Amino acid sequence: MAxxxxxxxxxxxxxxLTHRCPLGCAYCSNPLALEPRNDELDASIWGRVFTEAAxxxxxxxxxxxxxxxxxxxxxxxxxxxxxxxxxxxxITSGVGVTSRTMRDLWEAGLDHVQVSIQDSDAVSSDHxxxxxxxxxxxxxxxxEAVRLGLPLTVNLVVHRANIGRIGEMVDLALKLKASRIxxxxxxxxxxxxxxxxxxxxxxxxxxxxxxxxxELRDKHRGRIVIDAVVPDYHARFPKPCVxxxxxxxxxVTPSGRVLPCHAAESIPGMEFWSIADHSLxxxxxxxxxxxxxxxxxxxxxxxxxxERREIDLGGCRCQAFLLTGDARATDxxxxxxxxxxxxxxxxxxxxxxxxxxxxx
Amino acid sequence: MSDDDAIAGDARPRLPxxxxxxxxxxxxxxxxxxxxxxxxxxxxxxxILKRCTGQVTLAAIVDDxxxxxxxxxxRILADVSKLLIGLAEKKLLEL
Ligand code: SF4
Numbered sequence: 001m002a003x004x005x006x007x008x009x010x011x012x013x014x015x016x017l018t019h020r021c022p023l024g025c026a027y028c029s030n031p032l033a034l035e036p037r038n039d040e041l042d043a044s045i046w047g048r049v050f051t052e053a054a055x056x057x058x059x060x061x062x063x064x065x066x067x068x069x070x071x072x073x074x075x076x077x078x079x080x081x082x083x084x085x086x087x088x089x090x091i092t093s094g095v096g097v098t099s100r101t102m103r104d105l106w107e108a109g110l111d112h113v114q115v116s117i118q119d120s121d122a123v124s125s126d127h128x129x130x131x132x133x134x135x136x137x138x139x140x141x142x143x144e145a146v147r148l149g150l151p152l153t154v155n156l157v158v159h160r161a162n163i164g165r166i167g168e169m170v171d172l173a174l175k176l177k178a179s180r181i182x183x184x185x186x187x188x189x190x191x192x193x194x195x196x197x198x199x200x201x202x203x204x205x206x207x208x209x210x211x212x213x214x215e216l217r218d219k220h221r222g223r224i225v226i227d228a229v230v231p232d233y234h235a236r237f238p239k240p241c242v243x244x245x246x247x248x249x250x251x252v253t254p255s256g257r258v259l260p261c262h263a264a265e266s267i268p269g270m271e272f273w274s275i276a277d278h279s280l281x282x283x284x285x286x287x288x289x290x291x292x293x294x295x296x297x298x299x300x301x302x303x304x305x306x307e308r309r310e311i312d313l314g315g316c317r318c319q320a321f322l323l324t325g326d327a328r329a330t331d332x333x334x335x336x337x338x339x340x341x342x343x344x345x346x347x348x349x350x351x352x353x354x355x356x357x358x359x360x
Numbered sequence: 361m362s363d364d365d366a367i368a369g370d371a372r373p374r375l376p377x378x379x380x381x382x383x384x385x386x387x388x389x390x391x392x393x394x395x396x397x398x399x400x401x402x403x404x405x406x407x408i409l410k411r412c413t414g415q416v417t418l419a420a421i422v423d424d425x426x427x428x429x430x431x432x433x434x435r436i437l438a439d440v441s442k443l444l445i446g447l448a449e450k451k452l453l454e455l
Contacts, residue, residue, distance in 0.1 A: 009386055011398060057386030059393050087380055087393040112378050112395045151378030153395055179451070180395060227396070 008294075009057030010284065012249040013086070014064055014262060015046065017077060019254050021067040022095045023129040025118065027157050027199055028191040034066075039255035043073040045275065047080035049252060052280035054084045058250070061086040062114075066254070069096030075104045082109035089114060091155070094138030095131065102141060106148045113145040114153040114182070119161070120168035128161060142176040154178040158209065158231075159186045159199040166212050174224055181224055183213060185231030190263070193322070206234045237308065238315025238331035245293040245317060250284065258283045260290050263318040267327045293317050298328050302336045366441060367418055371455045373444055374414030379452050381409045394452055408440050412453065418444075 019034035041049075050061060061081045068074055069092055081088045089112045090097075090105065097105075102113075115138055119125035122135040145152050154173035158166065166183065173181040185206075186192050186199050201209070213228045220226065232238070242249045242261040251259040256275040259265060265272070271288040284290060296309050303314040314320075315331020323332045324339045332339040367373075375381065379394045381401065390406035392399040401409060407428070411421045422440055426433045447453035 011387075054384070055386060057384060059382065059384060059387065059391060059398055060396075085382055085384075087382070089395060111380060111393075114395075149377045151376070151395060182396075 008244075008247045010053070010248060010250050011058060011243075012060045012062065013050075013053045013058045014062045014249065014251040015049070015077075015081075016064055016066065016251065016253050016262070017046070017068045017071050017074070018066040020070040021065055021093065022070070023067065023093050023131045023134060025129050025157075025191070027128075027159055027186045027195065035254045040071075041252075041254065041256045041275070043076040043080060045256065046077050047084070049256075049275055049280060050081045050084035050086055053250065054086055056281055056284055059087055060089060062089045062091055064091040067093050067096045069093075069098075069101065074101065075108050078105050078110055079108040087111050092116070092141065093129070093134065094141040095134050097141055099140065099144040102144045103148065106150060110150065112153065113141075113150050114155050115142050115145070115176075116155040116157065117169060117172060118157070120165050120172045124161060139176065142178070146177045151180075152176065152178045153180040153182055155182045155184070157184055157186055158201075160201045160205065161199075163201045163205045163209050166209055167216060170216050170220065170224070170226065174220070178224060181226050183226065183228040185229065187232065187263075188319075188322075190266075201231075203234055206231055232316075232319070232333050235333055236335045238312050238319075238333040240311070240313045241316035241318070241331075244313050246284075246290040247294070250280070258287065258289075260293075261318065264289065266318050267321045293327070300328060300330065302334075302338075303330045306336065367444060367455055369417060369419035371418045372414050372416060373412040373418060373421070374454050375409070375412055375452070376454050381406065392447075392452060399452075404439065405443055408443055412444070414454075 018037070018040055020037060053061065063074070063078065063081070068090060071077065078088055078090070088110050090110055091114045094115045117125065117138055118128040125135040126132050142152055154176060156169050162169070170181055188196050192199060210230065213226065217226045245260050249261070251262045251264070252275065253259065257272045258275055258280070259272060264270065270292060273283045273287040273289070275283070278287070296303070296313055299309065299314045303309050315333055317327045319333065320329045320331045321327035323342050329339070330337040332343045334340065379392065381390060381392050383390050390401040392401050392409065407425065408421070411424065418440070422433060422437045425440065426436045429436070444453055444455065448455050
């Protein structure tokens with residue numbers, strides 16, 4: 001492996017504390033085969049993971065899921081992350097974290113809260129989440145976080161059912177007193193892939209949405225930070241997925257499998273190691289999965305002699321596999337990929353079928 | 361706030377909740393961490409930021425640094441102001 005010796009240091013750890021979640025969002029990128037509760041790591045093992053992660057260089061830990069609020073020991077887990085010196089970010093749907101828990105988390109040293117919203121309209125929001133009343137609970141949680149002085153990010157996943165209301169959703173984020181809004185388009189893995197045709201916006205909708213976001217940025221400058229990720233299927237170049245395979249981030253599943261990105265298990269034949277058997281530094285340096293696509297040496301043409309190779313690292317491995325059957329291939333989102341027509345083809349397929357709600 | 365706006369001497373600068381100065385051996389020193397953002401702090405910046413607790417006035421911070429590093433007060437004041445104003449603009453510091 002050309003750059004197996006490169007001392008990349010991870011900066012972020014995505015800790016998937018559980019796959020359990022009261023919501024059933026059709027765009028969920030969790031795998032179809034969810035890990036059961038009995039296999040979940042206990043708080044003390046998470047503590048060890050956090051200590052080892054900090055020693056490796058990790059600064060941010062994202063406590064996620066599923067819904068992390070489904071864990072009764074969430075406060076202990078958060079305290080362990082803070083003891084390890086990590087910056088702790090809670091990623092929640094807002095359902096399952098009570099005001100009481102929020103106060104305990106604050107006392108445990110939680111640094112930041114990220115709450116997802118599905119839509120600006122209560123009915124549509126609950127429909128997308130497959131959970132009646134979720135919209136109200138999100139409001140309550142956001143209000144409590146702000147009251148405690150915690151910085152709040154509103155996370156918005158955009159797809160065909162809500163893409164026309166980005167402006168209203170930014171207004172909602174302002175009303176919730178968020179300091180930042182993160183707008184991302186659906187990534188088609190796991191449950192989202194199953195629902196792709198029902199979620200996929202049209203090219204015109206996407207173009208309009210990108211323009212909307214630019215206008216909103218100007219309109220709200222100084223009041224709220226708007227971070228937007230351009231949707232993959234409608235782009236000309238791919239993104240360096242998770243900042244590069246095995247370069248910046250680590251993902252630990254509820255049962256302790258350690259992945260280079262949260263969708264990595266969608267690539268067959270990979271050997272993932274578990275923190276039950278190895279230390280995190282050992283996994284980072286030596287696990288076959290982390291070394292599989294480190295660097296750019298494995299990339300075939302057209303990436304092999306493309307000047308953007310070190311910028312986008314050939315895009316996303318999971319997507320390359322999903323669409324071409326070869327995880328080493330150029331991400332077909334790239335317009336230079338020989339398989340790019342697949343992406344333009346899929347981006348054109350819209351079907352108003354009912355959602356297949358994610359269920360455990 | 362423009363560059364030549366001075367910070368009041370009795371301001372008590374502090375890092376807001378959600379912004380934290382931390383030492384990471386692996387990352388080679390001090391880092392200022394905010395949601396989704398990380399800034400490396402060099403030795404001088406770290407010494408300044410460690411003192412931004414919300415308890416101490418700007419004037420006292422500058423006196424302390426001038427004594428600790430045996431440097432002219434005016435120069436320290438200029439360096440400190442530049443750093444703090446820049447961070448305040450990015451909402452990483454409260455003045
Ligand atoms: S050919 Fe490869 S390296 Fe070049 S832009 Fe496309 S994905 Fe990036």
